[in-house]
Amino acid sequence: MSTELPLYHRPAHELSAALRRGEIGTVELARAVFERIRAVDEKLHTYLTVTETIGMETAAEVDRLLNRGEPLPPLAGIPIGIKDVICTRGIRTTCASKILEPFVSPYDATVMRKLHLQRIVLTGKLNMDEFAMGSSNENSAFGPCRNPWDTDRVPGGSSGGSAAAVAAGTAIAALGSDTGGSIRQPAAFCGVVGMKPTYGRVSRFGLVAFASSLDQIGPLTKDVTDCALILNAICGHDRYDSTSADVPVPDFTEFLIPEVRGLRIGIPQEYFIEGIHPEVETAVRRAIEQLSEMGAQIEEISLPHTEYAVATYYIIAPAEASSNLARYDGVRYGYRTPNAEDLIEMYRKTRGEGFGPEVKRRIMIGTYALSSGYYDAYYLKAQKVRTLIKQDFDRAFEAVDVILTPVTPTPAFRLGELVDDPLQMYLSDIFTIPANLAGLPGISLPCGQTREGLPIGMQLLGKPFDEGTILRVAYAFEQANPYHRLRPAL
Amino acid sequence: MEFEVVIGLEIHAELKTRGKLFTWTANEFGGEPNTRIDVITLGMPGVLPVLNRKAVDYTLAAGLAMNCKINRYSRFDRKHYFYPDLPKGYQISQKDYPLCYDGWIEFDVNGEVRRCRINRIHLEEDAGKSIHAEGRDDVTWVDFNRCGVPLIEIVSEPDLRSPEEAIAYWRAVKEILEYLDVSDCNMEEGSFRCDANISLRPRGSQEFGIRTELKNMNSFRFVQQALEYEVKRQAEILRSGGQVVQETRLFDVERGVTRGMRGKEEASDYRYFPEPDLVPIEIDEEWIERIRRSLPELPRAKRLRFMEQYGLPEQDVIVLTGTRALADYYEAVAQSCGDPKAAANWVMGDLIGFLREAGRSIEDSPVGPEALAEMIRMIQDGTISGRIAKEVLEQMVATGKSATQIVEEKGLRQISDVTQIEAWIDQVIAENPAQVEQYRSGKTKVLGYFVGQVMRLSRGKANPQQVNALLRKKLDQQ
Known part of the structure; x- marks a missing residue:
């Protein structure tokens, strides 16, 4: 079915295969994405800087290499956008702030060096809340980004531009950063997959710091397979980041098996609170049932300090x-x-x-x-409470393999709706924040839609450095559902 | 009222690691402004510090040498303040868990042993330098070359009881750091500087008086002057019934007075919190032992040993142990030539003198310790006289040639041939009848004159002892 989709709406792993088979060209693909940007970004404002010249140059180069039959890494030629909080050499890095408006980074972040080794086609720098502070992208000094499913609504934040771009096809995939939910919450609002890896899994060198002990870079993608591909490219110890962990990085695609039998999934009672949007609760509970039917063992658990x-x-x-x-x-x-x-x-x-x-x-x-x-x-x-929250998870993970929760209490809200109510805005991160405090990996993936057609996300949390297991559960769920193939009408 | 002076010092020493504390860029003094920098030094968005572990080694060495305890868990903290030469808006320093704490050193003041306790030694990064353009108040430049250089702060307890004692303590710390080879302690380049806290209290009182802080001094003389001035100033205030104001003061070198720092003494709040970009440093026994084993003999221990082992007077030992390089040099000479006293005299006297004239130091002396020992052995076995040796050494320093080579080339070998010497003596006696008369009439002091004349005839090569003995014999027998 997805092969009928325009190029810009197709996931990276499909495009990568098509490029290798010679069905499409890299330049053709890149052009499709840059044209898509021209077509819709005035409305959406997913980008702060578009790097078409650089991107097209790489695309041409990848085509040459493909024609010569050279072996290329999986992400070669894939148009990828980068949240404007990650330093890109020779390209403006503004953090959506006036204070860095003229700043051109003299160096590449470690993740950028890794992505360039993959020969990605860099599409540009994506919109965000200023310095990654916000949950709606309305805090961008250069104007808000809009949700492609309903342009009166916010795409979430702070990686709103990243999530909206992947949903709208102005990028095939994107990098975001997550300090309290900044990847997972916009992924849920925009109906895409977003992962915050374990703290220390991805180097922070070159990520403009918001909160150093919480920040983590991660992918936003059209499906779980793409998420694994990007993790493969960006994870690993970095001697320029003392907090990056020196632990082995598996091939994350090996976890992509549609099988959850015997896996224990914990459902924390504290995450189904009063005030949670009924359609969100229904969708998440249906997902739980479905996984149970697929053979997963569902366990009620408690995270008392939530x-x-x-x-x-x-x-x-x-x-x-x-x-x-x-x-x-x-x-x-x-x-x-x-x-x-x-x-x-x-x-x-x-x-x-x-x-x-x-x-x-x-x-x-x-x-x-x-x-x-x-x-x-x-x-x-x-800090002491943070330790208690972490201990909650340690205890819970003695009994379960992953924890399943909603990503946000509500679907995407309207622009301006919460601007004057910072406290309410802060509460939209209530389900995502604990993973940052505990340093755990978490993935957000679509699990339904509201009657109005807004995406709903569910969150899977894993043990430290066990991104593999949450990818596996996410993949199994995704394969049994149609949500990752839905695209917004723009 | 009699006052007791109470002084505590905070000494800052830059460590001579090859790279900076948190980045690989070279840690070197000087250079064109902003040439020893990189994205980390400049605090660019997104950069992270990476600890240079050599700097921790050096700090531990300083701590162990000063009898400190070592924190098994140590960490860095951010200290916040805004200043143009501080790129990140905070300095990475150590607050609650310094690497070293609770130590002491002993040092001598006028022949008496004193002890000063050390509260802590912590590791931090140095800031850059603001350069205020002369004659312009609309512009300030910043040079970040020094920014990020590792710096240790050695905080003493208020155990020092006079400016003189404070200076002696400061010198002792400097000497230890130099012996450890962890800091250049170059005061002119600012790599060794200190702040002093000073207060007075009535003699016998247990409570401390109100103190003032003297900031950023980098000369022994200025510190002494500044402290002496403060003692006088505070004593006058207290005697007239006034109260010392707790404040930071700067020493005005030109006028020799201290002055309260203009304007503010609003208590600055540095908002310390643990540096989240660095992991805590865990120091195990093995690490400490590795450093302990690497420690050289320290200046005081070396002095005591030199006095004991080589029978040298204290004054000589102080000179010879002034630097580790000199002490090592001396010891090599002493052991090779077997005469510690002679070795001391040659090293302290002529060698240092000739080197100074040649603009060289002991480290780059053209005459190695073995070469000097060889020369001393040539005196011992009578090949050359002490007087000739002086000339030989001068040549050695100038040319780098060995003593044997110079003696052979210039024919300086000492003449001990009795017949030859007697011939010279006879000539001198014949040419100086008046002096011979004097000698024989009891003015034996003129012997020196005769010796000089014989030596002159021999061009310095005659064996002086022999000349002396033979002269006496000849003059006395007739």
Whole structure:
């Protein structure tokens, strides 16, 4: 069925096979995607920078290599977009912030070096919430990105551009970053697959830091197979990131077997709370039943400290952010106010004019939480609760292999709906935040649609460095369902 | 009222690792501004620090040499403040878990042994340098070459009781770090500097008085002057019933006074928190033992041993152990020639003098310890005289040739042939009847004159002992 889809709507593994068989050309594929960008991106605004010249050059190069019959890596020639929080040499890296608007990175992030080794076709830098802070992409200094399923709605955030691009076909796949759900939540809102790998699985070198102990780069793709392919390309120890783990990386495609018999799936009671959208709950419960019918063993479990996760996160993440964002001072790069009389005024105006309101809010929260006299009550306490949350998962994973939950309490909300209610906005990450606090891998994949036709996602969480098992369950579920083949009408 | 001075020092020493603390870029002094930099040094978006473990080795060496305990769990913390020469808006430092803590060193002040406890030694990164353009107040430049250079901060307890003692302690720390070869301790280049906390209290009191902090001093003389000035200033305030203001003061070198830092003393809040980009450092017994085994003999231990083993006076030993290189050199000479006293005299006196004139140091001396020992042995076996040896050594320093070579080439071999010497003596006696008369009338001091004349005739080559003996014999017998 999917072979009838236009090229830009087809998953990478199919395109890769078609390229190798000579059914399509890389230039042809790249052109299809860049034309798609021209056709729909005015409406969607998935990109902040489109790199058509660079992308087409690589495409031509890949075609030459294919014609010569050279062996190429799996992602060769695949048009991939990159969240604008990942440094790309010689290309603007703005973090959707005015303060980095003129910033051209002099170096490539480790993941970019790895993707270039695969000879991907770089399509450009994708829209996002400023410095990855937000759940709706409305915090982009360059205008919001819209949900391709309903352009009055948000694509989620902060990797909203990445998720919307993959859903709309302005990219075949994308990289995002996930600090509290920033890959999984927009993936759910846009009906695509998004994975946050285990903390330490993917190098953070070149990922502009939001909250260092929580940030992780991961793929957004049209299906689970593509997710495994990109993980294969980007995972692994990096000596430039001391927090990257020196553990073996398996071939993740080996986990793609449609078989869940005997696997134990935990359902945490704390994740089916009051206020959860009924259609979301129904879709997720149906997915649970389906997996049970397929032979998985369903276990009720408890993660008792879940209710403290959002509060804990909103101490730790802003604290680290307030520190990580201290470097944007106008001295060495990026925006500098044109009208300052002295040093202090340069700092004040540069930062005052350069950062948007949500970023400022979090810098203030974080600065407060780290202030002397408050550090113990906030930051230190939050770290202790974080340990408790992690222990919840350790205990749970003694009894189950994966944990299944909704990704978000609601489907995509409307632009402007939550802008004036930051607390409600923060709660949209309630189911995704715990995995960041515990450092666990989590995948979001489509498991249904609302009556209005909005995608609904489910989340699978795994043990540390056990991305394989959640890929396996996700793949089995995907193969038994049609959702990953649905495309928005634009 | 009699006051007791209470001083504590925070000494900063840059470590001489090849790379910077968190990046591979060369750690070297100087260079054109902003040439020893990279994306990490500049705090570009997205970069991460990677710990240079050699810097930890060096810090542990300093800690063990100063009798510190080693934290088995140590970590880095971020210290926040805004300044143009601090690229990330925070300095990676250590707050709660410094690498080393609770140590002490002993040092001598006027022949007495003193001990100063060390509170902690921690590792951190240095900042860059702001350069304020002369005559322009609209522009400041920043040089990041020094930024990220590993720096240890050695914090003493307030155990020092006079400016003199503070300087002696500071010198002792410098000497230890130099012996360990972990820091250049180059004060002019700023790789060794210190802050001092100083207060006064009535003698006998147990409580500390209110202290002032003197910042960023990099000369022994200035520190001494600054501390002495502070002692006087604080004593005057206290005697007149006033109160010392707790503040940071800078030393005005030109006027020899300290001055409160302009404006603020708003307590700065550095908002420390554990550096999330680095993993904690776990130090096991094996690591500590590896460093302990690598420690050289330290200056004080070496001094005591030199006095004991070589029977040298303390003053000589202080000179000879001034640097590890000099001490090693001396020891090699002493052992090779078998005469520690002679070795000491030649090394301390003529060798150092000639090297200084040649603009060289002991490390790049053209005369190796074995070559000098050979020369001393030639004195011992009478091949050359001490006087000739001086000349020979000068030639050795100038040409790098061996003593044997120079003696052969210039024909400087000492003449001990009695017949030859007697011939010279006879000539001198014949030519100086007046002096002979003097000698015989009891003015035996003129003997020296005769010796000089004989030596002159021999062009310095006659064996002086023999000349002396034969002269006496001749003059006395007639």
